[in-house]
Amino acid sequence: MSDMLRAPAEIKYAEELDWLESVDDSPKPFSWRLSPKMVRLFILGSERSDGLDREISQKWYGDPSFVERSVVTLASDRGLLLIGDPGTGKSWLAELLSAAICRNSTLVVQGTAGTTEDHIKYSWNVSMVIAKGQSRESMIPSPIMTAMESGGIGRIEELTRSTSDVQDALISILSEKYISVPELDSDNIVFAKPGFSVIATANSRDRGVNDLSSALKRRFNFVRIPVVTNKKSEVEIVRFRTEELLRRHQLELDVPPTLLDVLLQSFADLRASAAAAGSDDEKLESALSTAEQIGVLEDAILHSNFFGERALTARTLASSLVGSLARREPEDLAILNKYLHGVVEPRSKEEGGSWPEFLEGGRDAIATLS
Structure with missing residues (x-):
């Protein structure tokens, strides 16, 4: 950690995550590293009533129901959309959820006006394509495709800043749970493994920039994170x-x-x-x-x-x-x-x-x- 300006949550809290995993005897969905109960406990911190041998620090401050709804959503086949004003902790909550569930919060796509479909799906290593042709080896998977192949969590920041082409590509991924690679003659479909899901964030002040289509909205569960006033x-x-x-x-x-x-x-x-x-x-x-x-x-x-x-x-x-x-x-x-x-x-x-x-x-x- 001393060599990192900012360590991701799975490294920063690795010792806590290892300990929670060692004592977690509750059922886990898919390939999750922690059970839903332990994911909640990791994020919101432990209490005496939990009966643990050690204290788990609280890392996100907000209504516990937001965390619970987020965890339930990620255990389903729907994506999770965290929406709220700037500075309400949406990205931090997304990072903590990913770290607890699959121990990898770094599979992130940053939504901007310049984000393309390639950032969501895949691109090509041009030099390898010229030398050996198009193949799985010359393909560069996106963070979302990597999450699909590993059964992990892919994150998309500022989804409403992405154009409609990017949003349309995401609809297909959330619906079909696979990505077709038409450039390849064989081995041309990447299927999502159990446990794959997507956490997206959206700034409520960006409404009207690139509004989500009704088709994409149907594939997300919305969790609105309010400004903390307490x-x-x-x-x-x-x-x-x-x-x-x-x-x-x-x-x-x-x-x-x-x-x-x-x-x-x-x-x-x-x-x-x-x-x-x-x-x-x-x-x-x-x-x-x-x-x-x-x-x-x-x-x-x-x-x-x-x-x-x-x-x-x-x-x-x-x-x-x-x-x-x-x-x-x-x-x-x-x-x-x-x-x-x-x-x-x-x-x-x-x-x-x-x-x-x-x-x-x-x-x-x-x-x-x-």
Whole structure:
């Protein structure tokens, strides 16, 4: 892991997965490495009532029913589509599911306007084709085809950013569970092995980019992942990711609970303001997701470590918040300035604490960017 900037879940949590597999005596669908019960436990963490000899850490924070429905879907013959706003943990949940079920979360296709049918099916090694002709050896399987051949999970990120040709190719794979290779005279069909399934993600803000056809929708079970607004859950997520960040950078830096409260309250205030806005011009371009909160905190921690006094301050946190959320000028700066004057300034006078310093840091950051 020390040689990887970011280890996939099956490597990062290999020891946990090995242990769970060794004690798992429940029935497993197809070629799954863990039973559905253990997949859920791996993702959501263990409780005392589970009766395990060791604790399993919680890795995804959200309604347990989302995980359960996802697991049930992958045990059926339908694909799983995780849909929601940016930063709601869709890709992380897809990675954890793949790691627990088949110990390989890296069979991923990134959906873009440039994604082609070849990325979903297969392509050819041109030099080998010229030298030896078209054969199975000269064929380059896509991550989806590799998942089919191994009975694993193939992942497609941002499905709605892919064109209709790519989506049509996926319909055939999900329906027939095989891929034809017409260029070959024999051995020209790749059949999916039991256990194969597809997890796709879609950004709900991309609606209208490349809408899914009704035929493709029928082949997926939808699980909608909402933005986390529960304060307790947000605190757990932010703490979990912050601890990971500190370990990865080998930092010894304290994150005061009061500053964490300031960050969470700021995002709650800005979300309420966005919900009450009458037009898009009155809303920040940011989705104000939990992932963006983590990004703000990460920026503030690293800045404090490299250029500060190795202690997180409200001023640095405010500067990071403004710098991360001000994406449009002058619209976003005006919205943040209104928030500081209309909400933070009265609160700093009433409550004191870290708010006055947060207000001052925010004003300085806006002045710098204006």
